[in-house]
Amino acid sequence: MSIEVRELTKSYKQQKALDAISFTTGSNHIIGFLGPNGAGKSTTMKILTGIIPVEQGSCKINGLDIQENPLPTKRSIGYLPESNPLYSDMYVQEILHFEARLHNLSNSAQRVQEVIALTGLQAEQHKRIGQLSKGFKQRVGLALAIIHDPEVLILDEPTTGLDPNQIIEIRTLIQQLSTNKTVFLSTHIMQEVEVLCQEIIIIHKGQIKDHFLSVDREDKYPGLHMEDIFVKLTNS
Template sequence: MIEVENLCRRYGSATALDGVSFAAQSGEVVGLLGPNGAGKTTTMRILTGFMPPTSGRARIDGHDVVEDSLAARAKVGYLPERTPLYPDMTVEGCVTFWAELRGVKKPRPAAHEALRKVDLFGRRQSLVRSLSKGMRQRLGLAQALVHNPPVVILDEPTIGIDPAQVIEVRQTVKALGKEHTVLFSTHILTEAEQVCDRVVILNLGRVAAEGTPDSLRKTLFSGDRVAVQVQGLSPEAALKALRAATGVAQAEPDGVGFVVRGKTGVDVRPHVAGAVQRAGGLVIELRPIELTLEDIFLNLVGKGGN
């Protein structure tokens, strides 16, 4: 498990972490969610022993990351923001090498097991240079898992890979939660919702909110937004119909269509479709808009929390 108590970290006069506390129990997947510069990487680097905190404490499986650093490090696997990989080694060679560095007793079987966990066993003879970005990311994951640590810490594991592979990596991370305590960072709220049991939201080096994705969604969202495109009505007539639809809090033109925000807890899509149809038009697109965490913060801060 992971315990973080009142962690502070300054870089010169800048404060990156300002009293962060949270915990992750064994078998739990916890998402560390926050916009750029929130302090996610700083938190993870402290937890993995790469850097000490300015003050506060952190423990991995009961071992203090500063006072008992070696024991703490043995219990944790880390996928950093950028994993250094050796392009001319085979996948299996690479992971076996890491296993040796980690002092694993039977490096090759351990490498095979890690490769199975991340679904790369079939590619074990391939050269690292021939792997796609998503596969490289999974190879990085294998590296983090090869000594079978109880705690796994992953810094933005899905960044920079294509959508199909993002889904695979998310599934892998979720599956890891069955055997490991997992802390992973992201700035994508929907990703956190899909993968995590619990979410800790960091903003400006502080915990801004914490809870299950469901409870956070209810607290943070002031109503879901949908993108709507209409045919057969003038823009004015379409806007009028949308604004009059049941459950609609707000409707504004946006590009060739409209953005509609529903009142809290209302799925406005059937109401929007019905209202447009009754006005004599046709809805040709009705798409939920996925808010990023940045959007939510902008919404909360910029518009007075409406």
């Protein structure tokens, strides 16, 4: 359940968003993908999910190349974009059944109830999405991302804009999901990285600045917190 990126390059006109980046993640890890705004995080995630085509290089999810096997690769991915686009007039149960039908799930009714329980949406399942708090909207977004039980979750800043209690709830949910999935998430919250991530990748100006395991952090950066490491690698 690993993610493998090789020499991935992407340009927008004259601006190079990704400059031949390469990395391979572990399986069943929560991987923090860190970098300043404009570093290339969202571009990488959109390429990994097949939303943006590969320009140069390659991306593999569980050994499947996104270019050579687009549909099987996408089936193994769950994606929560930063904007979390939801149909505000739909009910929670309704949108989950809609998503289950899109994935052609044979046990859709059972799976919807499983996902509602897993994401803590029982009390909200009969409400319109427009009536929900941002924290519960994020839960709906995560429920949609996992409805087809993907092996890899790609989450673009899943706790942005949430209050402290909501952040703790979403972090706990991500930890639960990671027991049998690889979770690749971007965040600007360094405390979140310290709490959640077993693996850290830092990108700056479209280049990978470092990639290390959390257990190796103290040996590699003695005495430094994640915020210090982030500043050290991206302050140029």
